[in-house]
Amino acid sequence: xxxxxxxxxxxxxTAVLALAALALAVFILIPGLAGxxxxxxxxxxxxxxxxxxxxxxxxxGDGGYIRWVDFNVPQNALEQAFRWDVDTVQSEIHIDWVDLxxxxxxxxxxxxxxxxxxxxxxxxxxxxxxxxxxxxxxGLKYYSYYREAYGAVLDGLLGQYETEIAxxxxxxxxxxxxxxxxxxxxxxKVWVTKxxxxxxxxxxxxFPYSEYDDFGVSRxxxxxxxxxxxxxxxxxxTPIIAVExxxxxxxxxxxxxxxxxxxxxxxxxxxxxxxxxxxxYPYQSNLEVGSIVSAGDVIGYMGRTGYSATENTNNxxxxxxxxxxxxxxxxxxxxxxxxxxxxxxELVKFLSLxxxxxxxxxxxxxxxxxxxxxxxxxxxxxxxxxxxxxxxA
Ligand SMILES: [Zn+2]
Numbered sequence: 001x002x003x004x005x006x007x008x009x010x011x012x013x014t015a016v017l018a019l020a021a022l023a024l025a026v027f028i029l030i031p032g033l034a035g036x037x038x039x040x041x042x043x044x045x046x047x048x049x050x051x052x053x054x055x056x057x058x059x060x061g062d063g064g065y066i067r068w069v070d071f072n073v074p075q076n077a078l079e080q081a082f083r084w085d086v087d088t089v090q091s092e093i094h095i096d097w098v099d100l101x102x103x104x105x106x107x108x109x110x111x112x113x114x115x116x117x118x119x120x121x122x123x124x125x126x127x128x129x130x131x132x133x134x135x136x137x138x139g140l141k142y143y144s145y146y147r148e149a150y151g152a153v154l155d156g157l158l159g160q161y162e163t164e165i166a167x168x169x170x171x172x173x174x175x176x177x178x179x180x181x182x183x184x185x186x187x188x189k190v191w192v193t194k195x196x197x198x199x200x201x202x203x204x205x206x207f208p209y210s211e212y213d214d215f216g217v218s219r220x221x222x223x224x225x226x227x228x229x230x231x232x233x234x235x236x237x238t239p240i241i242a243v244e245x246x247x248x249x250x251x252x253x254x255x256x257x258x259x260x261x262x263x264x265x266x267x268x269x270x271x272x273x274x275x276x277x278x279x280x281y282p283y284q285s286n287l288e289v290g291s292i293v294s295a296g297d298v299i300g301y302m303g304r305t306g307y308s309a310t311e312n313t314n315n316x317x318x319x320x321x322x323x324x325x326x327x328x329x330x331x332x333x334x335x336x337x338x339x340x341x342x343x344x345x346e347l348v349k350f351l352s353l354x355x356x357x358x359x360x361x362x363x364x365x366x367x368x369x370x371x372x373x374x375x376x377x378x379x380x381x382x383x384x385x386x387x388x389x390x391x392x393a
Contacts, residue, residue: 025196026086027171065329069149070110071342073101075349077115078154082197082350084124085158089195095124097158098151099133105146106137152269152327153342156244157199162374164189189371197354198375199244200296202232202274202323204367205355209234209321215343221307222256228341229273229324230348236319238302239367240274241356242293243323245375251289257322258306258313259283261299266381271334273324278303279314281365292382294375296356298367323348 078101085097100120108114126136137143167175167187174192175183203209209232217227242263249271250262257275259282264271277283278301293299304316325347327333327340357370 025194026089027174027192027194065333066145066149066152066327067329067333067338067340069152069327069340069342071150071153071344071347072110072112073105073150073346074112074115075346076117077101077104077112077120078346078350079353080117080120082158084120086196088128091128093128093130095127098147098154099127100124101154102143102147102150103133103137103140105150106140106143109142110146148329149327152329153325153347156265156267156270156377157197159198159376160193160195161198161376162191162193164371164373165192166371191374197351198295198373199351199354200241201348201351201353201355202241202243202321203234203352203355204239204241204298204358206357207234207238209238211345211348213343213345215345228339229275229322230344231320231322232348233318233320234302236278236301236303237365238321239298239358240277240300240302240321241358241369242295242297242299243272243351244270245295245378246270246272246293247381248287248289248291248293251283251287253311254306255309256306258308258316259300259303260306261287263293263299266377269328271326271328273322273326274300275322275324276304276306276316276320277301279305279312284366285364292378294373294378296369296371296373298356298358298369301365 078097081097081100084095084100088095100123103123104112104115104120107119123136127133133143165174167185167190170185170190170192172183174190175185176187176190178184211230211232214227214231215229219225219227244263244265246263246265248261249264250260252259254260254275257273259277259279260273260275261277261283262271262273281301282303282305283300284298287293287299302319302321304314304319305312306322307313307315323344325342325344327342329340330338332338333340358367359370360366361368
């Protein structure tokens with residue numbers, strides 16, 4: 001089997017982290033910068049407008065919604081586009097990472113095997129020099145498709161948010177000041193506002209795992225089918241992390257996934273599926289269907305349950321997290337033949353730049369996150385929880 005040893009990745013990550021502290025996010029100096037984060041490209045949505053109710057996207061009516069997405073954007077392209085976005089957030093012209101990737105996707109017909117960073121940089125330079133994407137993409141018939149398809153995968157992952165950080169890592173301007181206006185660095189943590197990657201790796205920081213690109217390989221339990229997700233092999237009990245903030249839509253036993261949890265993003269477009277959780281103690285005890293989770297929260301524990309009609313059965317040989325991302329453009333695609341599951345291997349490698357730090361809760365079997373975040377998407381949802389009447393299986 002082709003398991004990579006992840007230790008080289010761990011070494012690389014250590015090297016990258018120092019860089020990431022600088023470049024993974026930028027501290028926002030100006031309060032109330034919410035308007036900056038959007039960067040959406042207008043005139044491309046094929047869904048009819050109207051208020052979204054989480055868990056129940058209204059049917060398109062005319063059938064004008066995306067039916068299929070192959071997500072083949074490699075880690076390096078994700079990271080390079082992401083850096084353009086973050087590096088220009090406080091510039092006059094903010095370059096949206098998904099715009100860059102969608103334009104390249106339209107050029108390549110979705111196949112990034114010949115992707116070159118120089119091509120992305122050239123595109124970004126044109127935008128920086130004042131050209132607009134509508135003109136650049138004018139000859140690209142499928143730009144709007146790729147913008148909507150890639151946006152459905154990526155739009156919720158990057159943005160402005162508040163997070164706790166260790167006081168020792170905080171820039172002076174983020175610290176409280178004494179009567180002379182000098183920064184005081186005596187607390188353990190401080191809140192800062194950042195613009196950057198809001199999403200996290202599904203595996204908590206400090207817990208080793210191995211992985212390889214296993215999307216689409218065949219599976220035979222139950223019936224012959226394709227593997228519609230990504231497996232991350234590790235130890236039983238490894239804390240599993242919510243990749244994006246959202247609402248718990250499914251929690252319980254499933255013959256294939258064993259103890260599993262399904263979380264829908266607040267915009268309704270992404271359904272995150274975390275399966276084969278630990279026997280006897282699969283989930284964080286505060287969770288039930290309808291719970292709201294924040295990106296980076298501990299939601300459960302790695303295990304090897306599943307492949308049985310009998311609840312709480314360990315029938316998977318090697319402990320692993322099965323992680324899946326389903327895209328939903330129309331609620332009819334949630335269950336059945338219209339389901340769109342994307343290959344998330346490259347995306348998960350990209351997300352490994354951002355792993356949630358956790359600590360053991362004394363006297364329990366649980367771990368919890370060390371640094372809280374405040375996600376504007378969650379606050380917006382909590383102000384107007386229109387999803388109360390929605391919900392699906
Ligand atoms: Zn799997």
